[in-house]
Amino acid sequence: MSIEAKLKDLGLTLPNPPAAGGNYVPTVRTGNLLYCAGTICSANGEMTHTGQVGREQTIQTGYESAKVCALATLTNIKAALGSLDQVARIVYVGGYVNAISGFADSPAVINGASDLFVALFGEAGKHARAAVAVAGLPKNSTTEIQVVVEVKA
Numbered sequence: 001m002s003i004e005a006k007l008k009d010l011g012l013t014l015p016n017p018p019a020a021g022g023n024y025v026p027t028v029r030t031g032n033l034l035y036c037a038g039t040i041c042s043a044n045g046e047m048t049h050t051g052q053v054g055r056e057q058t059i060q061t062g063y064e065s066a067k068v069c070a071l072a073t074l075t076n077i078k079a080a081l082g083s084l085d086q087v088a089r090i091v092y093v094g095g096y097v098n099a100i101s102g103f104a105d106s107p108a109v110i111n112g113a114s115d116l117f118v119a120l121f122g123e124a125g126k127h128a129r130a131a132v133a134v135a136g137l138p139k140n141s142t143t144e145i146q147v148v149v150e151v152k153a
Contacts, residue, residue: 002083002084002085003083003084003085003087003120003121004083004084004085006119006120007074007120010119010120012071012116014071014074014075014078015042015043015044015071015072015075016044016045016075017075017076017079018039018040018042018045018072018075018076019045020037021040021138021139024037025037026076026079026080027076027077027079027080029080029151032088032150032151032152032153033091033148033149033150033151034077034080034081034148034149034150034151035146035148036073036076036077036146036147036148036149037076037146038094038096038144038145038146039069039072039073039076039144039145039146040069040072040137040138040139040141040143040144041065041066041068041069041072041141041142041143041144042068042072042139042141043068043071043072047139047140047141048064048065048068049061049062049064049065049068049141049142049143050139050140050141050142051098051140051142052098052099052100052103052142053097053098053099053100053103053105053109053133053142054099054100054103055100056142057098057142059105059108059109061142062097062099062108062109062112062142062143063108063109063111063112064112065109065112065141065142065143066095066097066109066110066111066112066113066143066145067112067113067115067116068143069112069113069143069144069145070112070113070116070117070145070147071116073113073145073147074120077147077149081151084120085152086151086152087121087124087149087150087151087152088124088149088150088151088152088153089121089124089125089127089149089150090117090121090124090125090126090127090147090148090149091127091128091148091149091150092127092128092129092146092147092148093110093113093114093117093127093128093129093130093145093146093147094129094130094145094146094147095109095110095113095114095129095130095131095132095143095144095145096132096133096134096137096143096144096145097109097110097131097132097133097134097142097143098133098134098135098136098137098140098141098142098143099133099134101135103133104133106131106132106133107131109131109143110129110131110143110145112143113143113145114127114129
């Protein structure tokens with residue numbers, strides 16, 4: 001089953017490609033690795049989650065926010081490769097959580113992205129990861145992720 005068919009089975013659709021927020025490109029491929037710029041939780045040009053986890057957002061809404069980031073990243077991957085089926089493996093996810101000082105549950109929030117990647121890619125979706133709390137993110141986004149994928153030969 002294709003990755004896009006799995007998305008559909010999960011009741012999910014890819015958003016439109018997010019606009020770059022500065023002087024950078026959404027992806028850079030070198031060899032068989034595709035580096036994806038950070039994506040915040042926006043879908044089709046609209047922020048879905050803003051504010052800090054522990055204040056305006058909960059761990060659960062933060063989790064959903066990270067899932068939105070993952071979908072935006074998948075859109076950029078598809079634009080770069082032509083098909084999500086060209087992904088051999090999710091190698092690395094760097095996750096950032098806009099959170100109150102002392103917030104210790106960033107891994108539970110970033111699981112929103114990680115769980116989606118594993119649901120779609122199975123074993124190839126399991127990845128190395130960082131999940132850190134930060135004092136703020138662009139557009140007051142609740143989460144942001146950066147992803148590295150291995151491309152099929």
